[in-house]
Amino acid sequence: MDGIIGEYKEPTDAGPRVMLTFYPGAFPVKWNQCSVAADFFAEYFADVGEGGLTEEAERRDFVGSVGYVLNELIENAVKFCAGGTVVIDAGVEAGEFVVVVSNQVCGDAVDGLRIKFAELLDGDPAELLMQRVEENAANPELTTSGLGFLTMLSDYKARLGWRFDPAPGNPDNALLKTAARLQVKSS
Amino acid sequence: MTDTTTRPSGSDTDIKGPGYRVWFDAPARTVHFEGVLRLSTSEYKPIEDLLDRVLLANPALALRMTELQFLNSSGINMLYKFAIAARKKGETEIKVHGSSTIPWQGKSLPNLKKFLPTIVIALD
Numbered sequence: 125m126d127g128i129i130g131e132y133k134e135p136t137d138a139g140p141r142v143m144l145t146f147y148p149g150a151f152p153v154k155w156n157q158c159s160v161a162a163d164f165f166a167e168y169f170a171d172v173g174e175g176g177l178t179e180e181a182e183r184r185d186f187v188g189s190v191g192y193v194l195n196e197l198i199e200n201a202v203k204f205c206a207g208g209t210v211v212i213d214a215g216v217e218a219g220e221f222v223v224v225v226s227n228q229v230c231g232d233a234v235d236g237l238r239i240k241f242a243e244l245l246d247g248d249p250a251e252l253l254m255q256r257v258e259e260n261a262a263n264p265e266l267t268t269s270g271l272g273f274l275t276m277l278s279d280y281k282a283r284l285g286w287r288f289d290p291a292p293g294n295p296d297n298a299l300l301k302t303a304a305r306l307q308v309k310s311s
Numbered sequence: 312m313t314d315t316t317t318r319p320s321g322s323d324t325d326i327k328g329p330g331y332r333v334w335f336d337a338p339a340r341t342v343h344f345e346g347v348l349r350l351s352t353s354e355y356k357p358i359e360d361l362l363d364r365v366l367l368a369n370p371a372l373a374l375r376m377t378e379l380q381f382l383n384s385s386g387i388n389m390l391y392k393f394a395i396a397a398r399k400k401g402e403t404e405i406k407v408h409g410s411s412t413i414p415w416q417g418k419s420l421p422n423l424k425k426f427l428p429t430i431v432i433a434l435d
Binding site: 155156158159181184185187188189191192195196199203250253254257258260261266267268269271272274275278279280 | 329330347349350351352353354381383384385387388391392395396412413414415418419422425426
């Protein structure tokens with residue numbers, strides 16, 4: 125079940141780096157805590173990464189972009205978590221914010237996810253986003269918007285990758301690691 | 312969601328939750344979005360219903376986003392679906408007021424034109 129899709133890259137110790145682990149068994153992750161965690165990483169790395177962002181507009185853009193992308197990744201991890209921990213591993217190096225968010229998914233879901241991720245990277249994200257919203261409007265009973273990764277690719281120019289590994293201690297699950305990269309200075 | 316802290320309160324035209332408020336100013340025909348909106352898809356239902364109602368009842372509408380710091384992808388989905396509903400209804404003038412200093416607005420609001428070509432987007 126292992127394998128890599130897209131541009132998968134993990135943070136290294138070459139620059140500032142922070143890891144945060146949620147233990148859902150002992151400490152249920154509530155929806156609004158996704159937002160709090162995302163904002164912490166955004167604010168933290170705006171100040172420590174490569175001397176910090178001193179231009180107000182650059183800082184604002186970084187905090188907004190990292191906050192958006194990371195909030196989406198953590199929301200996904202919490203929503204689709206099939207047990208085990210949710211881990212956020214983020215750093216800034218070589219002008220990029222790099223993050224990997226990990227969660228366990230059911231082993232049965234892996235093949236479907238692989239296809240979905242490959243489709244996201246194959247098409248034009250702006251076009252796929254338009255199609256998806258039209259589908260959502262035509263099917264109001266849908267409970268997920270499916271716009272998270274598409275907006276990251278289309279509006280934030282994020283580089284995304286995924287990796288599947290065996291889940292530690294649970295042969296029925298797989299460990300899904302989702303990687304995202306953003307330019308620290310977008311322009 | 313079972314988390315009661317995220318449950319909205321207020322009336323049908325004034326929806327308040329932790330860190331956000333969405334309300335309709337009827338005389339000004341303006342829906343105000345304020346704070347941080349990062350709800351799950353189903354939690355947007357009261358706001359979607361508000362938008363549906365005011366769209367049906369008004370030939371011209373403004374959405375004021377200048378006080379909305381964050382909107383997650385489920386909220387963006389709601390906004391784009393509103394634009395599609397306005398396109399399907401026809402004969403409705405929609406204007407969106409946003410702020411160029413709020414990053415998500417500069418990145419995601421322009422897409423509204425793809426769903427509703429007649430929409431007017433004004434970024435301060």
